[in-house]
Amino acid sequence: MSFLTDRGNSALAGVTVGKKIARAVKRTRGRRVMREALRRLLPWVKDGVWIVASLRENALDAKADDIYEDVAKSLKRRGLLTKEWKNRGWTVDSKDGGKCV
Template identity: 40%
Template sequence: MRFFFPRSSRLRRGWEFDSVFRTGDRLRGELVRLLFLKAEDGVTRIGLAVGKRQGKSHDRNRGRRILKEGFRRILPWIRPGVWIVAGLSGTGMKAGSTDVYEELARLLKGGGFLEPEWPGANWENPSEGAKEK
């Protein structure tokens, strides 16, 4: 199975982010912060927010790439009809991509956003070319 993070699955406009920040609920882990809002259009869309206070531009870009990769791997199993904005905490900016992905998956599962068919937080997904153990 190939995983994508298409434009149609992203929050892009300022008012969309604003809506989630103002009226959304929050889930917080050690590395990842999630804000979520039930979508009026029934489509799941994801936004990534990394603030300027979280380091230099190359650190923020790395944080965005890590979050994007985590959502790319888990997006097919997120239930439809929710807008999610994700950000990294200060410790999340220094963490590895597998740690961030595992916490992202744990928070989404705990919040009830993942489908029951979700295979689990296995970074080494055999369907992407990794060898089975």
């Protein structure tokens, strides 16, 4: 994962998977799961942070909640999550902790 900061702008995220990694079906699923994990974490990412995530082949078979936890740990370790984020799980879908999926 790569991170850039740009003051004054909102947080942005992008996902990439190389064509040589696996077949299209696996790559598409991997992109979809990573995009969803980032979507759920983006409200708690500090403003001005741009995230570029690249999936490796061993992550393509991982469960969605495991990818979410790995991304969250990585962002927290680098100090990119706001203080309001308190290890919210995969089932929390909104900033105020309301809707569960």
